[in-house]
Amino acid sequence: MIELLDTLVRGAGLGALYALIAIGFVIIFRATGVLNFAQPIFMIFGTYVSYLVAVRWGLPFALAVVLAVGAGALVAMACERVALRPMVGRPPFSAALVTVGLFAAGLVVTTKLIGHGVITSGDPWGLSNFCVGGERRATAVAIPGVPAPCDGGVTVAYTDLAKLIMAALAIAALGLWLSRSRYGLAMRATAHDPEVAMAQGISAGKVFALSWGIAGAFAALAGVLLGTAAGGVAALGALIALKAIPAIILGGLDSVKGAVVGGLVVGLAEALTKTYQPGVAPWLGANFDIVMPYLIMLVVLMIRPHGLFGTKEVQRV
Numbered sequence: 001m002i003e004l005l006d007t008l009v010r011g012a013g014l015g016a017l018y019a020l021i022a023i024g025f026v027i028i029f030r031a032t033g034v035l036n037f038a039q040p041i042f043m044i045f046g047t048y049v050s051y052l053v054a055v056r057w058g059l060p061f062a063l064a065v066v067l068a069v070g071a072g073a074l075v076a077m078a079c080e081r082v083a084l085r086p087m088v089g090r091p092p093f094s095a096a097l098v099t100v101g102l103f104a105a106g107l108v109v110t111t112k113l114i115g116h117g118v119i120t121s122g123d124p125w126g127l128s129n130f131c132v133g134g135e136r137r138a139t140a141v142a143i144p145g146v147p148a149p150c151d152g153g154v155t156v157a158y159t160d161l162a163k164l165i166m167a168a169l170a171i172a173a174l175g176l177w178l179s180r181s182r183y184g185l186a187m188r189a190t191a192h193d194p195e196v197a198m199a200q201g202i203s204a205g206k207v208f209a210l211s212w213g214i215a216g217a218f219a220a221l222a223g224v225l226l227g228t229a230a231g232g233v234a235a236l237g238a239l240i241a242l243k244a245i246p247a248i249i250l251g252g253l254d255s256v257k258g259a260v261v262g263g264l265v266v267g268l269a270e271a272l273t274k275t276y277q278p279g280v281a282p283w284l285g286a287n288f289d290i291v292m293p294y295l296i297m298l299v300v301l302m303i304r305p306h307g308l309f310g311t312k313e314v315q316r317v
Contacts, residue, residue, distance in 0.1 A: 005154040007275040008268065013160030015267025016167035020222040021244035022259035024215030030254050031190060031211035034095040038079060039219050040241035041106030046072045046220025047121060047227040048113055054122025061124055068224050069217045076216020077209050111235040118234050121227030125158035132156055159228040170221055171260060183210060246297035252310020261308065266293045
């Protein structure tokens with residue numbers, strides 16, 4: 001039972017990370033109808049900026065988070081203005097291919113910046129954790145920087161708690177902004193009916209730029225949280241963001257609520273698979289947890305293609 005609870009805590013932290021990235025996919029898709037495959041680049045760029053500010057420059061981690069989120073938003077808006085704005089009016093498939101090109105180019109750039117090593121976000125928690133319903137093992141061998149195991153209780157890592165809290169705050173802030181602010185309402189109106197929104201004087205260009213900026217900010221925040229991993233993150237860690245695609249397929253391509261639910265489900269499924277699959281189904285091979293999100297996506301596409309909360313399209317013939 002304790003092992004299950006430990007796994008659920010880790011899975012929830014992982015799911016919060018996927019939810020942040022998935023929301024970026026959904027925001028852009030709702031505004032432009034384009035699936036943005038460049039999201040992983042904004043995520044790993046956020047990791048790099050936080051590393052640069054907190055580790056290389058020695059500035060506070062909180063400032064690193066703010067600068068990384070802002071930089072992610074600016075880079076995303078620049079990409080939209082330079083590469084995607086000329087694609088307005090073109091088929092969504094063509095624009096999606098442009099984002100694939102952005103992903104490939106961005107991966108080369110971030111690999112040059114990060115190199116072949118690993119980086120961290122410079123977070124203040126490290127491997128620290130606390131026990132819930134138990135106590136530290138007094139007879140454990142002390143290892144510098146590694147807390148003693150927790151006996152009879154659930155071990156909660158501060159990094160997992162930080163992922164949940166920061167993701168919840170960011171998602172709540174986005175929800176309030178979309179429902180209360182002028183530009184938030186403009187984005188919702190454009191997503192609902194672009195032609196009517198433009199007829200009412202809403203600038204489609206500003207909405208597109210805002211959607212990309214929000215997506216870039218959320219991806220960068222996810223990158224900062226990804227960088228809290230104990231072993232650090234390599235440039236190819238950007239590929240982790242692609243696991244948000246099964247999350248949006250599960251929740252629905254045009255649903256923010258679906259992105260959150262899908263992210264949590266995928267994170268929990270991956271964590272549970274990693275813990276129990278080697279003992280229950282070893283014949284599936286090692287690292288099957290990496291495959292699990294895409295298996296979920298395949299099942300959802302066969303059973304409910306529009307996802308749990310997505311809009312079901314009806315075509316009259």
